[in-house]
Amino acid sequence: MARISLEHIDKVYPNGYVAARDLSLEVADGELLVLVGPSGSGKSTVLRLMAGLERVTDGVIRIGERDVTDLPPQQRDIAMVFQNYALYPHMTVRDNLAFGLAIRKQPRDIIDQRVNTVASSLGLDALLDRKPAQLSGGQRQRVALGRAIVREPLAFLFDEPLSNLDAQLRVETRVELSRLHRKLAATMVYVTHDQSEALTLGDRIAVLKEGVLQQIATPMELYQRPANKFVAGFIGSPSMNFIEGVIQRSDATVAATGMCTFKGVDLTLDVPCDGNRRGRVFLGVRPQHIEVSGDGENAPRAEVGVVEPMGNEQIVYVTLSGGDKLVAVAPPEEIIRPGDTVSIHIRPEGVHVFDAETGKRIEPSPQRV
């Protein structure tokens, strides 16, 4: 196993499309790093750069201590699981698993032994003589996984491996992958566009947007201290609410409490601030931090549009009188119907402030008590 490091990677396609810009990140030995982002964010390209299937325009890639920037994929000793599995259709499952070892001219008995071990650990024993066309989606997925494991590579790369599975199988395979990661203690890089997959699987998560790294952090930190408005909106479900408004500084208050006054169209709120900012900001509030209730006199009032019952909670879409739209999560026992007028309360501890121009997070001032 080995660490992977990208140092100032640029990838520009001949048609001028920039897939990665000055990207630096490091995957520690034995770590599972998830690359996440919307489509077109360059996450798959970054994975293909690590695999050597694409050449970097600029920058250095290291696997272990070795500079592999100019090495073709076959000399990098990494394994990759493709989105559509890419099993060799003319070979049996056994030959698919053995291919990487056979190409490296391993002795026959070692190949057989390793193929059998991996096959039984993945429950593929009975399928070894079948062709990929005779397998179900989940079985193909496991063969693709087995083909990667059997080679005992320096690192594993996964390109949205679960996206072709149905919902239930996806959750099961996710758990299986997590277990596998712990068992092999292998370095893994995992690409997905699904933020919940990222949060559940990753030791750390790197969020990409248009080829630029937005933030790399543990799932908890990403959720609790998103570095900018994009990360805040991308991570978490339902998505974070953003309310535009201005920060009004009152030096005395800041000094005393570390709080500023946020003024939006409908809301006025005390929020943490760094004490030297004044101007347009976005207030970010997760739906879980908005309370919706039928009573409450002074709180701003809103009209309920849609209610989505989820069983353990309900997702409520409301519109404030000034036109701001918010999403809130309410406990299941609360009786809320579309068309109701409700009052909303924002819990101040769950509030994030982002600069309206740069989108960057504004940290609370350090002197806050």
Place this chain on the structure above:
Amino acid sequence: MARGGRPEARGAFAASGKRDAVSGRLHRRATLVNWGGWIFGAALVLLMIFTLFPFYWASVASFTSDAALFRDPSLIPGHLIFDHYRALFTDRDFITPIRNSLVVAGTTTLFCLVVGTLAAYALARIEFRGKAAIMAFILAVTMFPQISIVSPLYLLLRSLHLIDTYPGLIMPYMTFAMPLTVWVLTGSIRQIPKDLEEAAHVDGASRRQSFLRILLPLAVPSLATTGILTFIYCWNEFLFALSFTLGPERQTVPVAIALFRGQYQVPWGEILAAAVVATAPVAGMVLVFQRRIVQGLTAGAVKG
């Protein structure tokens, strides 16, 4: 196909018989399906007659004596006469043209497949400048009317002392067969998912290994198809074969058949017998390869 459709149609009828209340729409649909089946079947039969009749007629005529052929030709074979076939191989030495055709068409096909596959791989998989221009140029080569290049080719071959030799036919044949091979194969290689070769690279295969062990086996069905097309093309070619050979030693089947006709009479029986003999190996080859083609197509699934 007709067999597969029938039980379904019968089922629909049974349902409409049982439940008359609902049957208005159902009945009409069942009738429609049935009519569609009949029309489809009839069309198939017509098409079969249209394509097979000439061959049937030729076969029957080849087993009929000359006298009967000219007096009252019949479409239903009476008693079979093998005279024409016997004449073909005793009086006329039809073995030589068949051998010539096999050598020329076979060698051309082989060359085309080997060179064509490599060219098609490059055109389908490698990015390089002027790819579109090369594709267009290859196509343009086939655009020349054959008759317009016969004379220059003749002069060229004569100066190379290749008139009336196998290479003297194989090389001109490649001018029209190679572009066909390259175009068809480029198209079919593009259809093979690139992921497979990438997976092989990551697994440790070099470009050559991934070509030989992944791409080539997957391309076998299209190689077979292209090979058959090329072979038939060369097998039936007439103009070049007539122009670049001098005597029966190197003449191919079409030329030999064309030269059957004497000064005073056309030996229809023998010509038709020769046509049957010339068609049989090609038809047989297609039937043999067909299984391979279908096999390859069904095993090609990649995604779930």
